[in-house]
Amino acid sequence: MPLTPQSFDYLRSLVLQRSAIVLGSDKLYLAEARLGAVARERNFTDSEAVLSAIRSGGDRDLTRIVIEAMTTNETSFFRDKHPFTALRNVILPELMRVRTPDRCLRIWSAACSSGQEAYSIALLIRDHFPTLMSWDLRLFATDMSEEMVDRARAGRFTAMEVSRGLSPELLARHFTQSGTCWTVNENVRRMVEFRTMNLIDSMANFGTFDLILLRNVLIYFDPAMKKTIFGRMSRHLRPDGYLMLGTAETTLNLDESYASVHSGGATYFRFAQRSLVGSARGEGYPLNDLGRKQRSE
Numbered sequence: 424m425p426l427t428p429q430s431f432d433y434l435r436s437l438v439l440q441r442s443a444i445v446l447g448s449d450k451l452y453l454a455e456a457r458l459g460a461v462a463r464e465r466n467f468t469d470s471e472a473v474l475s476a477i478r479s480g481g482d483r484d485l486t487r488i489v490i491e492a493m494t495t496n497e498t499s500f501f502r503d504k505h506p507f508t509a510l511r512n513v514i515l516p517e518l519m520r521v522r523t524p525d526r527c528l529r530i531w532s533a534a535c536s537s538g539q540e541a542y543s544i545a546l547l548i549r550d551h552f553p554t555l556m557s558w559d560l561r562l563f564a565t566d567m568s569e570e571m572v573d574r575a576r577a578g579r580f581t582a583m584e585v586s587r588g589l590s591p592e593l594l595a596r597h598f599t600q601s602g603t604c605w606t607v608n609e610n611v612r613r614m615v616e617f618r619t620m621n622l623i624d625s626m627a628n629f630g631t632f633d634l635i636l637l638r639n640v641l642i643y644f645d646p647a648m649k650k651t652i653f654g655r656m657s658r659h660l661r662p663d664g665y666l667m668l669g670t671a672e673t674t675l676n677l678d679e680s681y682a683s684v685h686s687g688g689a690t691y692f693r694f695a696q697r698s699l700v701g702s703a704r705g706e707g708y709p710l711n712d713l714g715r716k717q718r719s720e
């Protein structure tokens with residue numbers, strides 16, 4: 424049964440409120456299909472019954488499941504290729520150079536979906552920057568979706584997923600086949616710390632990072648929320664750090680404190696006035712155990 428206009432409006436406002444995702448009015452069929460799948464999996468008579476159960480307020484887990492069902496989790500290994508070329512040729516070598524004195528590096532893949540982005544960075548580091556393995560290196564990956572984070576943490580991918588972005592050599596070197604799936608090897612898996620995190624929640628204690636990947640998520644948010652998130656990210660990015668967005672995303676006209684840098688087909692963002700931001704933004708920001716800590720020799 425199709426959703427009534429009232430139910431669709433309710434769903435849209437629920438999703439907006441809990442995730443910042445703007446479900447356009449043209450997304451009715453998509454929403455119906457995804458809600459219908461939840462209804463079948465959870466033995467509801469139809470989509471309306473799912474929304475009624477949420478409205479009655481008794482099932483918080485159901486609300487989470489419905490919101491997660493409305494997310495788009497499209498991702499792949501080394502997605503868009505150029506950003507990873509820039510990471511390999513420019514960003515990681517430069518970060519290694521400037522961080523050599525404290526040998527400490529923090530990377531955050533925000534909105535990581537099923538983990539391919541974070542594992543791509545781990546593979547890049549393992550294969551091309553082995554020195555970093557003896558550094559105080561932490562690679563965090565977060566997503567709002569519990570289902571995605573569980574999948575990412577398991578590091579298990581279908582044949583179709585590994586065929587998207589991984590060369591046969593990388594697959595053979597870093598993955599183990601079990602049945603029709605491939606699992607990323609333990610030495611790569613343990614390089615990434617996965618956790619659930621909603622970008623609209625306070626992230627005050629999440630520390631500061633040398634590199635933040637915030638790719639292909641802000642496209643689902645409205646301009647006001649994009650501004651809020653850029654403002655927040657600026658408190659989590661080190662003054663000389665790097666921000667990577669999706670190819671269709673930009674800080675332009677949203678947050679003037681960032682400037683874009685074009686390099687080898689990729690665009691990334693850095694603070695426009697790096698000499699000023701140290702005291703104003705990153706340095707001295709309170710850190711918890713996720714942040715920069717003294718390296719034990």
Ligand SMILES: C[S@@+](CC[C@H](N)C(=O)[O-])C[C@H]1O[C@@H](n2cnc3c(N)ncnc32)[C@H](O)[C@@H]1O
Pocket residue numbers: 441442443444494495496497498499502533534535536537540565566567568571620621622623637638639640643669
């Ligand atoms: C299209 S995927 C992008 C994955 C990866 N960054 C990439 O570029 O390949 C978007 C991800 O954003 C997540 N997401 C959507 N809204 C979010 C929010 N408010 N907080 C955290 N993650 C969110 C979704 O769960 C989804 O996994």
